[in-house]
Amino acid sequence: MEKAEVEEKVTPFPVVNSSSSSSGSSTHDTISLASNHDDNASSPTPPDQQGYAVVSFSPNDPENPYNWSMKKKSILLLCATLTCLNSTMGSTIASANLFPLLSAEFHVPVGPQSVLPASLYLMGFCFGPIIFAPLSETYGRKPILVTGFLLFVASTAGASVAPSWWSFLLMRFLCGTFGSPPLSVFGGVIADCFGDEVQRGRMLMVWSASTFVGPLGAPVLGGFVGGILGWRWVFWIALIFAGVTLASVLAIPETLAAKILKRKAERLNKEEPREDGRRWVAPAELSQKSKTTLLRPLELLCGEMVVVLTSLYIGFIYSVFYMMVQIYYAIFVGVYGFSPGVSGLLFTIIGLGTIIGCFICWWCDPVTLRLSAKHPTKRAEYFRLPLACIGGPFFVISILWIGLSARSDVHWAVPFIATVPYGIAYNIMWVAMINYVADAYGIYSASALAALGTTRSVAGALLPLAIEDMLKALGIAKSCALLAGISAALVAVPLCFVAYGDKIRAASKFSAALKTEGQREEAALGRTMSHISAV
Numbered sequence: 295m296e297k298a299e300v301e302e303k304v305t306p307f308p309v310v311n312s313s314s315s316s317s318g319s320s321t322h323d324t325i326s327l328a329s330n331h332d333d334n335a336s337s338p339t340p341p342d343q344q345g346y347a348v349v350s351f352s353p354n355d356p357e358n359p360y361n362w363s364m365k366k367k368s369i370l371l372l373c374a375t376l377t378c379l380n381s382t383m384g385s386t387i388a389s390a391n392l393f394p395l396l397s398a399e400f401h402v403p404v405g406p407q408s409v410l411p412a413s414l415y416l417m418g419f420c421f422g423p424i425i426f427a428p429l430s431e432t433y434g435r436k437p438i439l440v441t442g443f444l445l446f447v448a449s450t451a452g453a454s455v456a457p458s459w460w461s462f463l464l465m466r467f468l469c470g471t472f473g474s475p476p477l478s479v480f481g482g483v484i485a486d487c488f489g490d491e492v493q494r495g496r497m498l499m500v501w502s503a504s505t506f507v508g509p510l511g512a513p514v515l516g517g518f519v520g521g522i523l524g525w526r527w528v529f530w531i532a533l534i535f536a537g538v539t540l541a542s543v544l545a546i547p548e549t550l551a552a553k554i555l556k557r558k559a560e561r562l563n564k565e566e567p568r569e570d571g572r573r574w575v576a577p578a579e580l581s582q583k584s585k586t587t588l589l590r591p592l593e594l595l596c597g598e599m600v601v602v603l604t605s606l607y608i609g610f611i612y613s614v615f616y617m618m619v620q621i622y623y624a625i626f627v628g629v630y631g632f633s634p635g636v637s638g639l640l641f642t643i644i645g646l647g648t649i650i651g652c653f654i655c656w657w658c659d660p661v662t663l664r665l666s667a668k669h670p671t672k673r674a675e676y677f678r679l680p681l682a683c684i685g686g687p688f689f690v691i692s693i694l695w696i697g698l699s700a701r702s703d704v705h706w707a708v709p710f711i712a713t714v715p716y717g718i719a720y721n722i723m724w725v726a727m728i729n730y731v732a733d734a735y736g737i738y739s740a741s742a743l744a745a746l747g748t749t750r751s752v753a754g755a756l757l758p759l760a761i762e763d764m765l766k767a768l769g770i771a772k773s774c775a776l777l778a779g780i781s782a783a784l785v786a787v788p789l790c791f792v793a794y795g796d797k798i799r800a801a802s803k804f805s806a807a808l809k810t811e812g813q814r815e816e817a818a819l820g821r822t823m824s825h826i827s828a829v
Contacts, residue, residue: 345572348580349559351551357558359487359549367487370549371497373542374480375504377443380536381473382508383515384450385415385754387532388466388525389619392516394634395525400459409758411466412616418470419751423478424591427744430479431590434553435486436546442475443543447536449473454529474751477505478744485732486549492659495678495729499655502725506648506717513619513638521635552578595745599798600734600791604727605746607787609753611689611723614777616758618696618716621774624765625700625709632706640710647717654718655681655725675795678733679788682726685719686785690778692716697774726788734799 351358388396388411396411397404422442430438449468456462484501488494520528548554555576562574594601619641626637658681666677695712728743735742764773791798 346575346580347568347572349555349562349574349576351555357554359551359554360489362487366547367497370483370487370546371500373539373546374476374483374501376539377439377476377543378480378501378504379508380443380446380532380539381476382505383512383532383535384469384473384508385412385419385512386509386616386619387512387516387528388412388415389513389516389623389638392520392525392528392634395520396459396462399525400462402459408762409620410463412619413755413759414463414467415470415473416616416751416755418467418472419474419477420748420755422471422474423744423747423751426475427478427482427747428590428741430475430482431550431552431741434548434550435479435483436548438475439479439546440543442472443536443540445472447533447540450529450533450536454526454533470751474747478747481728481732481743483549486551491677491733492663494732495659495725496656498729498732499652499725502728503648503652503721506721506724507645509615509619510642510645513641514635515638517633517635517638521633552576590741591745591748594735594742595749600795601731601742601745603787603790604731605749607784608724608727608746609749610757610780610784611720612750613753613757614693614781615720616754617761617777620758620761621696621765621770624770625696626706629700629702629770630706641713643710643713644717644720647714647719648721650714651685651718651721651725654722675730675792678726678730679792679795680726681722682730682788683785683792685721685723685726686781686788688715689719689723690782690785692719693774693778693781697771697778700770700774723788730791 354361356362393404393408393411396402397408426438426442446469449465449472453462453465453469456465480501481498484497485494488497515531516525516528519531548557556578559574559576559579568574595605596602622641623634623637626632626640627634632640662677662680665680666675669676692712692715696709696716699708699712728746731742731746761773764776768776
C-alpha cells in the first residue's frame with residue numbers, strides 16, 4: 295500500500311472548523327504512515343474512538359493526477375478532444391447549409407427560424423455548464439461526463455428520427471444541454487492533471503482547439519452528406535461518431551483529487567482499519583462549505599469583475615463566430631454562387647488560422663514568462679494576456695477585411711484569405727482569456743469556466759438570431775463593420791486587466807475568500823498549485 299500523509303484530529307467527527315474557538319480544543323499532529331500502517335499503534339496522539347484521521351497525497355503518490363505519466367495524461371487529453379469535437383460539431387451541423395433540406399422536410403419557411411436549430415443547441419449550452427461543472431467539483435468529473443455524454447448520444451439519436459419540426463428542435467436543445475459538460479468539466483480535468491502553469495496552458499490550448507474544429511467541420515458534413523444522402527444521414531453519422539467516442543468517455547479515470555482521496559479513505563477503512571478505532575476520512579468529508587456548490591458559477595459571474603468582463607468579451611467573439619457561419623453562406627453562396635457544400639468547405643480555412651494560432655501561443659510562452667517575471671504584482675496578467683491584447687486588433691481588421699471585400703467585382707479569394715487571420719486572432723484571444731481565468735480560480739476553474747460558458751452560449755444563441763435581418767437591412771459590408779466596431783470597443787477588456795487587474799483582484803472580497811479557501815483545501819489535499827496565487 296502506498297504511503298499516505300495523515301493529519302490527526304481528536305475533535306469528534308465530523309465537526310471541523312480550524313478557525314473556531316470552541317471549548318473542545320483540537321490537537322494537530324502530522325505523521326507519515328508506513329506502507330503497512332504498522333505505526334498506527336505507536337501514534338503519539340492518544341486514541342480517540344470518536345476522532346478521525348485525514349488521508350492526503352504523499353509525495354510522488356501514483357494516485358495523485360499530477361504524478362500520472364505523460365502517456366496517461368495524453369490519452370485523457372485525446373478523450374477530452376474527441377468529446378469536445380462531438381459537442382461543438384453539433385452546434386453547427388444544422389446550420390444554413392442544412393436548413394433548406396430541413397425546410398423541405400418539415401415545411402418550415404426560410405427566415406428567422408433557420409437559425410433555431412443552432413440557437414436552441416447553444417441555449418442548451420447555457421444551462422448545462424452552470425449545473426454540471428459545480429456538480430463535477432463535488433461528485434467527481436467522471437460521473438458527470440459519463441452521464442452527460444450518454445444522454446447526448448440518446449438526444450442525437452432522437453434528432454435523427456424526429457418526426458416533426460418541434461420535436462427536432464426539442465432534441466437539438468437536449469443535445470446542447472447534455473453536450474455541454476465536456477466544454478466546462480474537461481477544463482477542470484486538465485487543471486486536475488497538470489500542475490505546471492506552462493504545461494497546463496499548452497494543454498488547455500490543445501483542448502480548446504478542438505472546440506474550433508468541430509464547428510468548422512460540421513457545415514461541410516451538412517452540405518455534402520446532406521445533399522447526397524439526406525439530412526437524417528448527417529445526424530446518423532454524428533451518432534456513429536458519438537458512439538465511438540462514448541467508449542473513451544467510459545474508460546477515463548477520475549481526476550478530482552477530493553474524490554480520489556475519498557475512495558482511498560473508504561478503501562483504507564475496509565482493508566486496513568486503524569487500531570485506535572478512528573476512521574479514515576478525506577478532506578472533502580470535513581469541509582463545511584457555507585456556499586451552495588450549484589450557485590458557485592453564478593456567484594463568480596455576479597461577484598467577480600474578472601469573470602464578468604471576460605464573459606462579455608468571450609461571449610461576443612463567440613457569437614460573432616456563429617454569425618460568420620451565416621455571413622459566409624451569404625458571401626459564397628449569395629454573392630459568388632458556390633454550392634452550400636463548397637461554402638462550408640471554404641469556411642474550414644479558419645482551422646488553418648487556429649493551427650497557426652496554437653503555434654504562436656506555444657512560441658510565446660517563454661516570452662510571456664520573462665515578461666511576467668519583470669512584473670511580479672501582475673504576473674497572471676503579463677503571463678496570459680499579451681496575446682489577447684495583440685489578437686484583438688487583428689480580429690477587428692479581419693472582420694472588416696471579410697466584409698468590405700465581399701463583392702462580385704472582387705475575386706472570391708480575397709475574403710477567403712481574410713479568414714486565416716480571423717482564425718489566428720480568434721484562437722489566441724480565446725486561449726489567452728480562458729487560461730487567465732483558469733489560472734485565477736484554481737480548483738474552482740470548472741465553475742469559472744462554466745460561468746464563461748453560460749454567458750458565451752447565451753450570446754451565441756441570441757445574437758445570431760438577428761443576423762438574417764441585419765444582413766437584409768445593412769448588407770454584408772455594413773454588418774461586418776458593425777461587428778468590427780463592437781469588437782474594437784471590447785479590445786479594452788484585456789488591456790484593462792493588464793493595467794488594473796491586480797487592483798481589481800485586490801478589491802474583490804470574494805477573490806480574497808476564494809484564495810484562502812482554495813489554499814486551505816489544496817493544502818489538505820497535499821498539493822500546491824501555483825495558479826492559486828493569481829486570484
